[in-house]
Amino acid sequence: MTTITALDDLVTALPVGVVITDPDIIASYRQDRAFDPDAGTAMAVVRATSTADVQAAVRWCAANNVPIIPRGAGTGLSGGATAVDGGIVLTTEKMRDITVDPITRSAICQPGLLNAEVKAAVKEHGLWYPPDPSSFEICSIGGNAATNAGGLCCVKYGVTSDYVLGMEVVLADGRAVRLGGARLKDTAGLSLTKLFVGSEGTLGIITEVTLRLLPPQAAASTVVGSFASVHAASKAVLEITSTIRPAMLEFMDKVAINAVEDQLKMGLDRTAGALLVAQSDAPGAAAAAEVEIIEAAFTRCGATEVFATDDPDEGEAFTAARRYAIPAIEKIGPLLLEDVGVPLHKLPDLIDGIEAIAANRDVLISVIAHAGDGNTHPLIVHDPNDADETARANLAFGEVMDLAIALGGTITGEHGVGRLKKGWLPDQLGADVIELTQRIKDTLDPQGILNPGTML
Amino acid sequence: MTTITALDDLVTALPVGVVITDPDIIASYRQDRAFDPDAGTAMAVVRATSTADVQAAVRWCAANNVPIIPRGAGTGLSGGATAVDGGIVLTTEKMRDITVDPITRSAICQPGLLNAEVKAAVKEHGLWYPPDPSSFEICSIGGNAATNAGGLCCVKYGVTSDYVLGMEVVLADGRAVRLGGARLKDTAGLSLTKLFVGSEGTLGIITEVTLRLLPPQAAASTVVGSFASVHAASKAVLEITSTIRPAMLEFMDKVAINAVEDQLKMGLDRTAGALLVAQSDAPGAAAAAEVEIIEAAFTRCGATEVFATDDPDEGEAFTAARRYAIPAIEKIGPLLLEDVGVPLHKLPDLIDGIEAIAANRDVLISVIAHAGDGNTHPLIVHDPNDADETARANLAFGEVMDLAIALGGTITGEHGVGRLKKGWLPDQLGADVIELTQRIKDTLDPQGILNPGTML
Numbered sequence: 001m002t003t004i005t006a007l008d009d010l011v012t013a014l015p016v017g018v019v020i021t022d023p024d025i026i027a028s029y030r031q032d033r034a035f036d037p038d039a040g041t042a043m044a045v046v047r048a049t050s051t052a053d054v055q056a057a058v059r060w061c062a063a064n065n066v067p068i069i070p071r072g073a074g075t076g077l078s079g080g081a082t083a084v085d086g087g088i089v090l091t092t093e094k095m096r097d098i099t100v101d102p103i104t105r106s107a108i109c110q111p112g113l114l115n116a117e118v119k120a121a122v123k124e125h126g127l128w129y130p131p132d133p134s135s136f137e138i139c140s141i142g143g144n145a146a147t148n149a150g151g152l153c154c155v156k157y158g159v160t161s162d163y164v165l166g167m168e169v170v171l172a173d174g175r176a177v178r179l180g181g182a183r184l185k186d187t188a189g190l191s192l193t194k195l196f197v198g199s200e201g202t203l204g205i206i207t208e209v210t211l212r213l214l215p216p217q218a219a220a221s222t223v224v225g226s227f228a229s230v231h232a233a234s235k236a237v238l239e240i241t242s243t244i245r246p247a248m249l250e251f252m253d254k255v256a257i258n259a260v261e262d263q264l265k266m267g268l269d270r271t272a273g274a275l276l277v278a279q280s281d282a283p284g285a286a287a288a289a290e291v292e293i294i295e296a297a298f299t300r301c302g303a304t305e306v307f308a309t310d311d312p313d314e315g316e317a318f319t320a321a322r323r324y325a326i327p328a329i330e331k332i333g334p335l336l337l338e339d340v341g342v343p344l345h346k347l348p349d350l351i352d353g354i355e356a357i358a359a360n361r362d363v364l365i366s367v368i369a370h371a372g373d374g375n376t377h378p379l380i381v382h383d384p385n386d387a388d389e390t391a392r393a394n395l396a397f398g399e400v401m402d403l404a405i406a407l408g409g410t411i412t413g414e415h416g417v418g419r420l421k422k423g424w425l426p427d428q429l430g431a432d433v434i435e436l437t438q439r440i441k442d443t444l445d446p447q448g449i450l451n452p453g454t455m456l
Numbered sequence: 457m458t459t460i461t462a463l464d465d466l467v468t469a470l471p472v473g474v475v476i477t478d479p480d481i482i483a484s485y486r487q488d489r490a491f492d493p494d495a496g497t498a499m500a501v502v503r504a505t506s507t508a509d510v511q512a513a514v515r516w517c518a519a520n521n522v523p524i525i526p527r528g529a530g531t532g533l534s535g536g537a538t539a540v541d542g543g544i545v546l547t548t549e550k551m552r553d554i555t556v557d558p559i560t561r562s563a564i565c566q567p568g569l570l571n572a573e574v575k576a577a578v579k580e581h582g583l584w585y586p587p588d589p590s591s592f593e594i595c596s597i598g599g600n601a602a603t604n605a606g607g608l609c610c611v612k613y614g615v616t617s618d619y620v621l622g623m624e625v626v627l628a629d630g631r632a633v634r635l636g637g638a639r640l641k642d643t644a645g646l647s648l649t650k651l652f653v654g655s656e657g658t659l660g661i662i663t664e665v666t667l668r669l670l671p672p673q674a675a676a677s678t679v680v681g682s683f684a685s686v687h688a689a690s691k692a693v694l695e696i697t698s699t700i701r702p703a704m705l706e707f708m709d710k711v712a713i714n715a716v717e718d719q720l721k722m723g724l725d726r727t728a729g730a731l732l733v734a735q736s737d738a739p740g741a742a743a744a745a746e747v748e749i750i751e752a753a754f755t756r757c758g759a760t761e762v763f764a765t766d767d768p769d770e771g772e773a774f775t776a777a778r779r780y781a782i783p784a785i786e787k788i789g790p791l792l793l794e795d796v797g798v799p800l801h802k803l804p805d806l807i808d809g810i811e812a813i814a815a816n817r818d819v820l821i822s823v824i825a826h827a828g829d830g831n832t833h834p835l836i837v838h839d840p841n842d843a844d845e846t847a848r849a850n851l852a853f854g855e856v857m858d859l860a861i862a863l864g865g866t867i868t869g870e871h872g873v874g875r876l877k878k879g880w881l882p883d884q885l886g887a888d889v890i891e892l893t894q895r896i897k898d899t900l901d902p903q904g905i906l907n908p909g910t911m912l
Contacts, residue, residue: 103698103801104830148643159641161650162618177888182799184829185615185869187604187654188877189885189911190893194617194650198643215701242559245671286739343638345559373640374560413641421644429645432633436900437646443899444892455645 007044010060010088014053020045029089032076034337034420040085042069049094051168051176051207057090058205058449059174067452070201072111072143075135077337078418080147080200080454090205092142100125105213106165106182111142111206115149118211127213130157133414134323145209148198150414152319155372156247156281157214159414161197166210169196169203172445182210195440200416201451203444220247220279221287222315225298226272226305230355230367233274234348236301237371240278241344243297244290248279249372250322253351256366256379259328260321268321269305276371277318325368329379332364336380336397342409344374353403354378361396363389375413398424417455425455463500466516466544470509476501485545488532490793490876496541498525505550507624507632507663513546514661514905515630523908526657528567528599531591533793534874536603536656536910546661548598556581561669562621562638567598567662571605574667583669586613589870590779601665604654606870608775611828612703612737613670615870617653622666625652625659628901638666651896656872657907659900676703676735677743678771681754682728682761686811686823689730690804692757693827696734697800699753700746704735705828706778709807712822712835715784716777724777725761732827733774781824785835788820792836792853795877798865800830809859810834817852819845831869854880873911881911 011019020026021044030039043066046057061068067087074081074091083089095110098118102125109118115136118129132151133139139149145167150159166180180186180193196203227233230253240246252260252275261268268275276298280290291308298306309315329335342350351367354376358365369376378400382393401411401424411417411424426434434456441456442448467475476482477500486495499522502513517524523543530537530547539545551566554574558581565574571592574585588607589595595605601623606615622636636642636649652659683689689707696702708716708731717724724731732754736746747764754762765771785791798806807823810832814821825832834856838849857867857880867873867880882890890912897912898904 101799103694104799105697148647150641150643154641158618159643161647162614171888171892175888177886177892179889181864181866183797183866183869185606185610185797185826185831186866187606187615187870187872188866188868189873189881189889190659190896191604191617191650191654192889192892192896194647194653197650198647203646215699238559241561243671283738283740283742284745285741289740341639341641343557343560345557370641375641408637410637410639410642410644412644413639414643416643417645425645430633432627432631433635433645433648436627436633436648439899440646440648440896443895 006064010057013056013060014046015049018047018049018053020047029071029091030083032074032079032081034077034079034418036079036082036419039082042083042087042089044088046088046090047094048090048092051170054090054170054205054207055174055176057088058170058172061088061449062173062447065447065449067449069451070205072140072146073114073138075139076143076147076418077415078412079420080416080418082419084453093140095207100127101182102127104182107211107213109141109209109211111140111209113141115139115141115144122213126216128216129163129211129213131160131163134326141209142206145197145206146199146201147416150370150375152248152250152370155249155370156245161194163212164193164197164209165212166193167196167206168208170205170207172204172447172450176207180210184212200418200454202441202455203450218281218283219312220281220315221291221308221310222318223278223291223294223298223306223308224318225276225303226269227274227303229273230351231348232302233276234351236276236297237347238344239297239301240294241372244293246278246294246372247281248277248319250277251369251371252322252325253367255364256325256329256368259332260325263328263331264321264324266317266321272304277322279315326379329366329381333381334384336382336393338378338397338400339412339415340378340400340404340409341375341413342404342407346407346409347371347374349407350376350404354400357396357399357403361392363393363396365396419453422455462520466513469512469516470502471505474503474505474509476503485527485547486539488530488535488537490533490535490874492535492538492875495538496543498539498543498545500544502544502546503550504546504548507626510546510626510661510663511630511632513544514626514628517544517905518629518903521903521905523905525907526661528596528602529570529594531595532599532603532874533871534868535876536872536874538875540909551663557638558583560638563667563669565597565665565667567596567665569597571595571597571600578669582672584672585619585667585669587616587619590782597665598662601653601662602655602657603872606826606831608704608706608826611705611826612701617650619668620649620653620665621668622649623652623662624664626661626663628660628903628906632663636666640668656874656910658897658911659906674737674739675768676737676771677747677764677766678774679734679747679750679754679762679764680774681732681759682725683730683759685729686807687804688758689732690807692732692753693803694800695753695757696750697828700749702734702750702828703737704733704775706733707825707827708778708781709823711820712781712785712824715788716781719784719787720777720780722773722777728760733778735771782835785822785837789837790840792838792849794834794853794856795868795871796834796856796860796865797831797869798860798863802863802865803827803830805863806832806860810856813852813855813859817848819849819852821852875909878911
């Protein structure tokens with residue numbers, strides 16, 4: 001077979017051990033955390049150690065018309081790193097260098113470094129990299145950039161795109177180009193850096209990012225509120241965000257509260273209909289003022305219990321509880337994980353609508369949310385061995401996205417479109433914007449070898 | 457002539473008064489504030505009143521292969537709104553609606569509204585739109601988006617791109633598309649919104665922007681420092697930005713200080729080599745702490761005079777003085793206005809190098825800067841009636857950009873490339889990125905009718 005012979009060329013072109021053909025290892029790179037059942041099997045995995053390795057792999061794929069699937073830590077939830085039959089999976093997990101420049105408050109990172117490792121490395125210089133996906137301990141900075149990942153502090157500090165000042169990216173023809181750089185202001189030419197952030201590996205492979213850093217975050221004060229109903233909690237969210245910018249404003253529904261409490265036994269109110277966890281990181285006395293505003297909003301909106309603390313460890317326990325919601329609900333059963341967002345005032349409509357979808361399809365849907373920016377994660381629990389329930393869960397999965405679109409929202413706030421949501425992208429963007437997107441894709445990747453089947 | 461006949465079709469297609477053929481009015485739309493001497497003369501000016509007007513004009517231009525030059529308030533400093541012979545100038549100055557949504561903290565604006573008017577409209581709802589070009593009282597929000605405009609508070613709050621959540625844009629074929637929306641987090645599809653911000657009218661014409669707003673800024677405290685030398689001031693800039701995030705950190709050299717003092721007579725130290733104006737808007741007691749840090753840095757770096765005030769009006773007087781530097785220096789003579797930026801630690805090298813260029817070319821160059829993010833405005837004074845001096849000024853203009861590029865910087869931090877700097881763009885970006893840029897331009901504007909001659 002020509003491809004097998006050709007693969008020898010790739011093995012020869014790259015350092016020893018970079019091209020992996022062991023079937024067991026190849027199998028372990030078939031799926032990301034979306035566990036796409038339609039995942040294929042790659043002909044090889046390339047564990048790139050340098051930009052030159054990535055270039056060689058892309059050039060070989062271009063010459064042989066072989067699809068190449070870029071992959072960071074494989075923690076994606078939309079199937080953006082799903083292997084295709086006969087393709088190459090290129091993982092950047094071995095590219096892990098970082099250089100921090102405290103004067104320009106920037107860091108140059110290779111893509112394989114984990115988000116938590118970036119945070120730790122810049123902290124040594126007294127600096128802070130804000131974006132904090134719940135998976136920050138296991139997700140890579142390259143994947144964060146490729147999906148424009150979000151997190152809990154985005155409500156105040158913005159998303160990954162707001163922190164990527166520049167990058168090196170390998171194009172579909174194997175050229176490596178540098179975009180932007182450690183300059184806070186730079187409007188020379190088109191904003192290509194921003195275009196590549198969130199492009200999910202469909203336009204190029206990010207081999208380095210230059211990140212903007214901030215001075216350290218002040219210690220946060222935390223306010224937790226239990227509410228009898230989702231509506232009461234939503235009302236409190238609107239009250240707070242129209243007054244101040246909390247550093248965090250997270251939501252869990254009853255199912256999530258109970259699932260977390262089952263695991264962590266931290267004394268959450270199991271009877272509550274909804275829980276909000278808010279934080280203020282305003283400096284000094286300003287934090288106390290913000291905490292008061294949050295407490296007052298909680299109380300005014302009918303909170304059944306309000307607890308405030310300025311002890312960072314105590315606050316972190318509640319944040320950790322919220323972050324733990326997905327694994328906790330996974331104990332009930334495998335999940336279809338949504339990432340829909342709506343303009344903030346539509347949050348109650350979205351949550352009501354999801355409840356109706358769950359009832360109609362007879363499936364369990366738990367909603368957790370980065371409530372402060374309207375970004376929710378409805379979690380659809382289903383038993384994959386129950387074909388009927390799985391079918392109903394899949395219908396509900398689509399209906400939740402339909403609902404978000406109808407409410408003027410988005411099918412994905414921070415996870416990316418990947419393979420799982422691409423069927424809904426045209427409904428959100430419209431035919432004209434899809435055509436615009438396709439034109440840009442076609443001009444940057446005319447052979448269509450970069451992550452085919454993702455996004456478009 | 458076919459074009460004259462065809463122009464009748466355009467007049468007919470648009471509301472009465474929208475298409476202007478009066479030669480005097482056409483002449484007044486030849487140049488923006490870059491006063492490009494090579495400006496052409498349009499065949500007509502379209503004063504669009506709606507997106508439909510813009511679409512009709514673009515469709516007519518596409519059908520007749522006529523260049524269309526989009527224009528906001530005409531305050532651009534790079535010649536991005538320079539008329540071309542036989543083209544159409546499309547001005548959005550009559551499109552001035554704004555709707556503020558306090559709950560989602562966003563505003564939907566038409567492009568013709570001035571930046572100051574946007575600020576005022578959202579202030580009525582207790583909100584704040586941060587980007588503040590020095591020209592904020594006369595520049596339009598559409599132009600701000602098209603150039604990715606900056607300003608004085610960017611050092612802490614970022615640039616226009618950080619505040620544009622969505623837009624409506626008319627494409628080269630006359631279709632109007634909506635990109636993004638009032639969603640703080642949305643990673644569905646490519647980041648086209650960010651691509652169009654800063655594209656200087658070369659990819660489409662922005663007919664509406666959705667802006668992210670912040671709660672009001674706390675009252676700022678101001679610290680002003682006089683320094684014997686530019687080096688001492690640069691050192692203070694580095695000390696401050698490696699410790700805190702000032703809300704403003706502006707720089708004026710001796711020429712600028714004296715030019716401003718000539719006009720405003722506010723008692724600035726005329727003997728000083730450099731002046732820094734810093735602000736802290738940290739809430740409550742935190743401001744006092746930041747002011748102390750700034751004062752200490754000024755003193756440690758050898759400031760000859762340090763003045764601090766928490767009186768907002770007094771502080772605003774110094775900010776206004778800094779903003780007034782360009783008009784004040786213009787009294788000495790017409791300016792070639794640079795907008796070069798460098799990574800922060802290269803600021804002293806840049807300023808030294810500019811001094812050497814000025815001496816070598818025997819021209820007066822005054823430097824003012826948004827020092828906190830390394831974005832400088834060297835102002836090259838020249839007498840346009842002195843051909844030799846003008847030639848030397850033009851050589852210096854290019855050499856300053858060459859220097860910025862050599863120092864790892866940018867030819868434009870916030871004004872855009874326009875026509876005046878496009879010759880240097882390839883030197884900054886490199887041939888590969890220019891080719892990438894050209895491919896995107898060609899695929900979105902295959903006829904090349906959108907602002908030809910700008911950027912590329």
